Amino acid sequence: MSWFKRMKTGITTKNQEKKEIPEGLWYQCPECKHVVTTEQHAEHDWICEKCEHHDKINSRQYFSILFDENEYEEVAAHLISGDPLEFTDTKAYKDRIKMTINKSGLKDALRVGFGSMEGQKVVIACMDFGFIGGSMGSVVGEKFARGVDKAIAEKCPFICISKSGGARMMEAGFSLMQMAKTSAKLTQLADHHLPYISLLTDPTTGGVTASFAMLGDINIAEPKSLIGFAGPRVVKETIGKDLPQGFQSAEFVLEHGFLDYIVGRKELKAKMALSIRQMM
């Protein structure tokens, strides 16, 4: 394999994975075009060392950053999606699920881990945008629920890392009710006075924003993440003009009072751990 070929693999990420998992040996920052090896990139927690651009990463990567020694027990790992409505658009939902599972190596758009973070027990639920755009179907709801149950059983905090395009249309009403279900579970967590930290990452929109992502005891976000209920295109169509600079960025959402703080991925673990210590 020639050097050229490797490089090409490196900077061409597969469409399917939406740049979440750059493969090969080289990573080029989409913002400043700086190139580093993927090893360096991973060592920098997938942040561009030059411009601080936070690359979109998946649950496996977040877990590796947050859990001590990257050790954790996965919760409800075996759940996969049913097809309650026998939904078919241009493709049958059943097939879409099967294909996505095969391609992504994921079971659905949320993974839940239980482990320790700076020595404190914690349950972390983390969305995978690579699984049908991080859309919320029944499996996301149920895994979230079991994550909350685990936190209650372990008397430990619950963290959820959101990254979602919103609802999973192919589950229609079932998808909608996951907003209710996840919120219901959070009332149980609250009854036990266990902290819930919601980390919003790029992007967090739709039904996820309108349910668990906004319900943190503290809501925090990665820099520059897009956060909103309606997507920017819809808002633009509604108002019939261009959106102001920075609209729906994490910084914008902080100014408008919905985030407790914005934190870079480098400081994420330490700051979350401190916040948890303060609430436990």
Add this chain to the structure above:
Amino acid sequence: MSWFKRMKTGITTKNQEKKEIPEGLWYQCPECKHVVTTEQHAEHDWICEKCEHHDKINSRQYFSILFDENEYEEVAAHLISGDPLEFTDTKAYKDRIKMTINKSGLKDALRVGFGSMEGQKVVIACMDFGFIGGSMGSVVGEKFARGVDKAIAEKCPFICISKSGGARMMEAGFSLMQMAKTSAKLTQLADHHLPYISLLTDPTTGGVTASFAMLGDINIAEPKSLIGFAGPRVVKETIGKDLPQGFQSAEFVLEHGFLDYIVGRKELKAKMALSIRQMM
């Protein structure tokens, strides 16, 4: 006494009483200049029959409108102001109080009555603007507190009719703490699940707005009343330009979400009684 002389007495109200109690036989509406006899004016609940202007009225007048048969038992009628700070500005506070009591026939800026309204037991506290601008000193706070106690003892709703320029400066710190005290009493009322209706009338500003007047289970107001925290002159000075039309009017405050409804004095008793029936 000639007709002319009577008329003159009628339309010239004493400065001291700030047009609250028009004397003599004639009343002229300050808005539309319509003239009626004071008897007719009283029959119309002191509302101009032509332009609906609500004349500023006092506690005696409100009680006559609201209590069935104008029958009520006065609560803590005997309280009068001390002079805890031995305050003197251009006049000693002690003398000012004595003079005001003599002139107004009132003991302080709040009177509390217990009686029935459309057959329902109710405690009504009502401010008198004629007593040092309806300012809140220790007596206002204590009477308010005893009114709440009465409502709790009688298991009946509490209504407060606010009309105030704000704090009573001559009681300084004591005046300030009446905001805390009245709010504290309202937590006790709330613990007993008894309704509190706050009626804001023209004008309600300062410390009264920033305490009990805004804490109603429902907040209601008479049309066109001036309602605000900072007075319009102060706001104007702060922003350095003219205030928008209707700023701080009841209608403005409703649009901004702080009033449940605006009600004309003619419908006041019936609507408040209905609201109470709905909450009891």
Add this chain to the structure above:
Amino acid sequence: MRNYLDFEAPIKELDEQIQKLKDSAVKSGVNVDNAVAELEKALVSKTTEIYSNLDPWQKVQLSRHPDRPYALEYIEKLTEGTWVELHGDRTVKDDKAMIGGFGLLSGQSVMFIGQQKGVNTKMRQYRNFGMANPEGYRKALRLMKLAEKFNKPIVTLIDTPGAFPGLEAEERGQGEAIARNLFEMMRLKVPVICIIIGEGASGGALGIGIGDRVLMMENTWYSVISPESCSSILWRSWDHKVTAAKALKLTADDMKNNGLVDGIIREPLGGAHANHEEAAHILKSVILEEIAKLSALEQEKLVEQRITKFCAMGSFIEA
């Protein structure tokens, strides 16, 4: 003048024939009672036929029928002059697309809350087409807490094409406002009955839709997205709305069968728009019945059951 949807054409024809016959009788003095009776029989049978065979897209159309009663009209009919509208979120605004207040329902005080659509062009604007801003959801929550304080049941009437997707709505946290309502409604200590009376679109509907009983009127829809938007996203064209309507399983029957709502409220023959009085009458008896049942439960039990119900929603495989 009532309006007719396309598939109501046969009904329109019969309505017109009956009217014409009656008009001619007035002019000519001829007795047409028998002929009218015949036609009216035909009308009932035609209407029954059409309304027994509605497809999902037709139900969506009915849910938006311009003659359909809106929340305020139901509330006024139900409470017979005892409704007192309460305004404001106590923070920034009074949202006209969301209404609320206590009213007496056969003497029993009930907190009514609902999205309100406008009855004419001017009012549609005023009501923002029934699309609430965050302050609407916050007003609703404030009023629900008020009802809870005085131990009064809550009835929400859902009828919205969605939460408003405007710039200011985003600035003031549309997502947070809806999320907060889901969370807080879940643990209200009083009976909560939610009724979809028209359109039940997505989070905007769910934002006042967490109840002990969630009921759909016959000719309404409730789903995560409108058929039109679904079509445009999944099929990349607006032309598949009929297919999308079917695929989304958004009718009362489908939602009930999937365990996502608790029941269906019958509408008068020809739909709620054909007989507002009867529609309101049916609504009233259902609400009274449900309140009676729910009021018998202890508060803790009520909340626990509500949470358990929503937690049970979902379909997945334990692989």
Add this chain to the structure above:
Amino acid sequence: MRNYLDFEAPIKELDEQIQKLKDSAVKSGVNVDNAVAELEKALVSKTTEIYSNLDPWQKVQLSRHPDRPYALEYIEKLTEGTWVELHGDRTVKDDKAMIGGFGLLSGQSVMFIGQQKGVNTKMRQYRNFGMANPEGYRKALRLMKLAEKFNKPIVTLIDTPGAFPGLEAEERGQGEAIARNLFEMMRLKVPVICIIIGEGASGGALGIGIGDRVLMMENTWYSVISPESCSSILWRSWDHKVTAAKALKLTADDMKNNGLVDGIIREPLGGAHANHEEAAHILKSVILEEIAKLSALEQEKLVEQRITKFCAMGSFIEA
């Protein structure tokens, strides 16, 4: 470079003499230790003299001393790198004039809240001169509720020339926001300690001032109005501020004597601005001590005592 108030002129003079002497010693190599020691003794005695005889207006001036530590500085010194600022009211805005967040105080988690003034021209603007808008009070309340949920004590640091009297503040309900805080703080189930660290002006101060212990630092004031405004209203001129300051009984001693605050916190010699470290150190030990005492009480008892305390405030005659 420290700043000196008019009545601090003798202190300034001595400070300068000492500095000059030290500078000359560096140049000339002559030993000036004895002379410096003399001057420093004189400085202590002069400072003690001045600070033992402050009139109310001078205390008002000290409360606004440009070198005085503000809330953030105290919090950072108290929590030694463990303070995490939390933002936002979850409705419209993050108010920069009101700050809050958890920090660890000798290992114990405490919710700190306070008005924040700016440390330079640019920051004064940014902090709106410590005058919060309604969203500031709502942020404060949200954070207090958060602390209550996790059973953490609350410390508020009060330092404001008043709630902001702007147009938008009125639109968004400054009155309601403060009123709500009074009501809700009154029944918080955790210990609440409120400390006036600078200016305690009226409702704007009281809006985060309902506590089990309300303490004033020595050189602060707390009243229903500033002496200047009082003068302009009652004497119709700004010239009577000294008289007004006296009449208002706004010093820590007066407020304590009248039973309107619970205690006074000693400041370092020459005021908190003369020694930030020591001021913070004193503050810390007072807070720790009070938290220990209050944490020993049952929650119901705590709330009941707080309510009883405020209800007892007032002076009237049962005629």
